[in-house]
Amino acid sequence: DAGITQSPRHKVTETGTPVTLRCHQTENHRYMYWYRQDPGHGLRLIHYSYGVKDTDKGEVSDGYSVSRSKTEDFLLTLESATSSQTSVYFCAISGRVFSYEQYFGPGTRLTVT
Amino acid sequence: AQKVTQAQTEISVVEKEDVTLDCVYETRDTTYYLFWYKQPPSGELVFLIRRNSFDEQNEISGRYSWNFQKSTSSFNFTITASQVVDSAVYFCALRMPNAGGTSYGKLTFGQGTILTVHP
Numbered sequence: 001d002a003g004i005t006q007s008p009r010h011k012v013t014e015t016g017t018p019v020t021l022r023c024h025q026t027e028n029h030r031y032m033y034w035y036r037q038d039p040g041h042g043l044r045l046i047h048y049s050y051g052v053k054d055t056d057k058g059e060v061s062d063g064y065s066v067s068r069s070k071t072e073d074f075l076l077t078l079e080s081a082t083s084s085q086t087s088v089y090f091c092a093i094s095g096r097v098f099s100y101e102q103y104f105g106p107g108t109r110l111t112v113t
Numbered sequence: 114a115q116k117v118t119q120a121q122t123e124i125s126v127v128e129k130e131d132v133t134l135d136c137v138y139e140t141r142d143t144t145y146y147l148f149w150y151k152q153p154p155s156g157e158l159v160f161l162i163r164r165n166s167f168d169e170q171n172e173i174s175g176r177y178s179w180n181f182q183k184s185t186s187s188f189n190f191t192i193t194a195s196q197v198v199d200s201a202v203y204f205c206a207l208r209m210p211n212a213g214g215t216s217y218g219k220l221t222f223g224q225g226t227i228l229t230v231h232p
Contacts, residue, residue: 033219042204042222058219090158092220101148102220104158
């Protein structure tokens with residue numbers, strides 16, 4: 001199994017508070033991704049990173065920011081959490097941008113009350 | 114734009130039945146990759162297979178087989194002699210090449226098919 005961990009695994013927070021989710025990998029992979037999973041939508045890309053300090057937006061990036069200061073860590077921040085951001089968040093890594101499959105972390109279940 | 118459609122929202126079978134999960138994709142590119150992932154009740158996403166657009170050879174892995182047909186833009190997944198442990202949500206996904214720096218390996222997922230295998 002790919003070495004990917006996510007923390008926290010579960011979090012309940014209040015509307016309006018900032019939240020940071022962490023993805024940590026031990027595979028030294030260049031590419032990292034944050035997805036959210038919601039019923040009826042499959043998984044949708046929030047942000048991705050193609051190297052240290054190199055990040056870009058995905059299809060549902062509003063209300064989220066990311067940072068990657070080290071190869072192994074990719075942080076997702078909800079600047080001011082809203083109830084619509086209640087979801088399961090998955091981090092993924094890939095050794096190559098195109099041909100290689102992405103391996104996913106265990107997920108973080110976030111509830112915004 | 115790319116799109117993946119898994120028209121079957123839920124499938125219910127009895128153990129030992131064969132079951133096919135459908136996946137239809139849309140893309141204007143000639144180069145792309147297709148994937149299947151399994152999400153068991155425990156929640157993790159497990160990679161099952163990758164197929165590139167140049168290789169239409171079908172693949173079999175134990176009880177699992179995949180049928181890729183470019184002519185119909187389909188990449189269907191068959192489980193033979195299903196077992197209770199096959200109960201999961203199955204996702205088909207499409208991956209495009211880097212398009213002007215805006216899609217670094219982004220996976221486009223279908224909505225998933227919930228498979229329930231009853232004993």
